[in-house]
Amino acid sequence: MSEPSFALQHQFDTPAQQREADVLGMWTFLVTEILFFGGVLAGYTVYRSLYPAAFQAGSHAMNLTIGTVNTAVLILSSLTMALAVHASQTGRRRTLVALLGATMLFGLMFLGFKAIEWSAEIREHHLPGPHFAFGGPDPVHSQLFFSFYFAMTGLHALHMVIGLGLMTWLLVTARRGRYGPEYHAPVVIGGLYWHFVDIVWIFLYPLLYLIGARR
Amino acid sequence: MKTKTTESHADGIHVVPRKVYFAIAAALMVLLVLTYAVAQVDLGPFNIVAAMAIAFTKAILVVLFFMEVRWSSRLTWLIAGAGLLWLILLIGGTLDDFMTRSHILPGM
Numbered sequence: 298m299s300e301p302s303f304a305l306q307h308q309f310d311t312p313a314q315q316r317e318a319d320v321l322g323m324w325t326f327l328v329t330e331i332l333f334f335g336g337v338l339a340g341y342t343v344y345r346s347l348y349p350a351a352f353q354a355g356s357h358a359m360n361l362t363i364g365t366v367n368t369a370v371l372i373l374s375s376l377t378m379a380l381a382v383h384a385s386q387t388g389r390r391r392t393l394v395a396l397l398g399a400t401m402l403f404g405l406m407f408l409g410f411k412a413i414e415w416s417a418e419i420r421e422h423h424l425p426g427p428h429f430a431f432g433g434p435d436p437v438h439s440q441l442f443f444s445f446y447f448a449m450t451g452l453h454a455l456h457m458v459i460g461l462g463l464m465t466w467l468l469v470t471a472r473r474g475r476y477g478p479e480y481h482a483p484v485v486i487g488g489l490y491w492h493f494v495d496i497v498w499i500f501l502y503p504l505l506y507l508i509g510a511r512r
Numbered sequence: 513m514k515t516k517t518t519e520s521h522a523d524g525i526h527v528v529p530r531k532v533y534f535a536i537a538a539a540l541m542v543l544l545v546l547t548y549a550v551a552q553v554d555l556g557p558f559n560i561v562a563a564m565a566i567a568f569t570k571a572i573l574v575v576l577f578f579m580e581v582r583w584s585s586r587l588t589w590l591i592a593g594a595g596l597l598w599l600i601l602l603i604g605g606t607l608d609d610f611m612t613r614s615h616i617l618p619g620m
Binding site for chain 2: 313316317320321324325327328331332335336338339342343346347365368369372373375376378379380382383386387478488489492493495496499500502503504506507508509510511
């Protein structure tokens, strides 16, 4: 514990100033991420407005149960992440390790459900490409919907994998007792990333699973 | 910067009480059930309006409370707000083009 893990870098006057810079830097990165996903969202919006019937037919072929359960799983993972930040700020190391572990478990659960969903869709020939097959009013443009679906959920899953990598690193360093009331910036910043990935899913869920009335 | 909902700490860090996180998670779950339920009812063009309104509400709860922007500096507010503004410009500007093409080039 006496090993000074908290270090005020020379370019900062106070710990508070350093913390603000940490958070601000992460938010700047997250803004670039908003625009990264924004490009796909803009493309999706244009094509959905051009081919509403094809997109609705594609959406109704989604596994709504898995999509909804996964949304709840990510909300729970965001809760454990937020509680992990609290545990790091109050210097409760064992709780912090347990909460980071729980966050990873929910993240893995999400990816597991996603894998089940993808493999079922691939078996049903919903993966765009030479083997694509789909009924409905406009199968050609439903393929476009599935292209967006796989691209958006794929990019989101990639972010989840990166998030799990960050969580692994936080877990290992937290076990060594690196974080406490004086120094916990990596937990806060890792949390910001995790919550951002949750927000992306908050938008993907209605856009992909809830087009038009389901019944 | 500090408000009544934060416990102040030794050297100026504010720790958000855990009950705030539990309350926000509960609210997010209620909104999830709500968006699921609304999707079962045919509201015509208002299904997407309702779904996106709920999604924005959920996102704002996450940003303000889980990401703690509510208690962050003005500069953080500015950066986060810029992200939203540019997203609106990106999607709005693109749609503004696509939605009006048929007025200029009939047949598109």
